[in-house]
Amino acid sequence: MSQKPFLTDIETIRKRAREHIAQGAVTAGYRADREAVVALLNDALATELVCTLRYRRHHFMAKGIQSKSIADEFMAHSNEEQGHADQIAERIVQLGGEPDFSPAGLLSRSHAEYAEGTTLVDMIREDLIAERVAIDSYREIIQFLSDKDPTSRRVMETILAVEEEHADEMAELLEGLPEKMKH
Secondary structure: OOOOOOOOOHHHHHHHHHOOHHHOOOOOOOOOOHHHHHHHHHHHHHHHHHHHHHHHHHHHHOOOOOHHHHHHHHHHHHHHHHHHHHHHHHHHHHOOOOOOOOOOOHHHHOOOOOOOOOOHHHHHHHHHHHHHHHHHHHHHHHHHHOOOOHHHHHHHHHHHHHHHHHHHHHHHHHHHOOHHHHO
């Protein structure tokens, strides 16, 4: 009977698990700078909250011949962004941090801007720009997390995939509008 290879002696892992149990998911094997990760995640949380609010405003402000389907898309994206915010907040708590939902300073912490837009095309463009900002900043967060915090990295990778879908959808909406609406 051959023994399964294991990187660390199981008795050592069991001993470490019993130490500092109040730290929950953050074990001695956690290799990232927890405070830096929580700060990055709180910035991503602010980004998601700003995007939730912007999409929701666009949902209610969408007017015009093609506005119903686009307004529905805005609401769907708003709900997905809120789901992302919840995932990030949950991870922050798992890391022993506190999610920052405070409206004070929300825009200064957000990677994306809160651009209202006046026309349907303006709204779609602003949402596309915000998605592109989130894509690039989340990619950098993922690279920073690398293998030091695989759980936070996976959370951000999952969110990144949806942000890329949102960007594609906004680009397709923009392409699908008649030329006279684009100007």
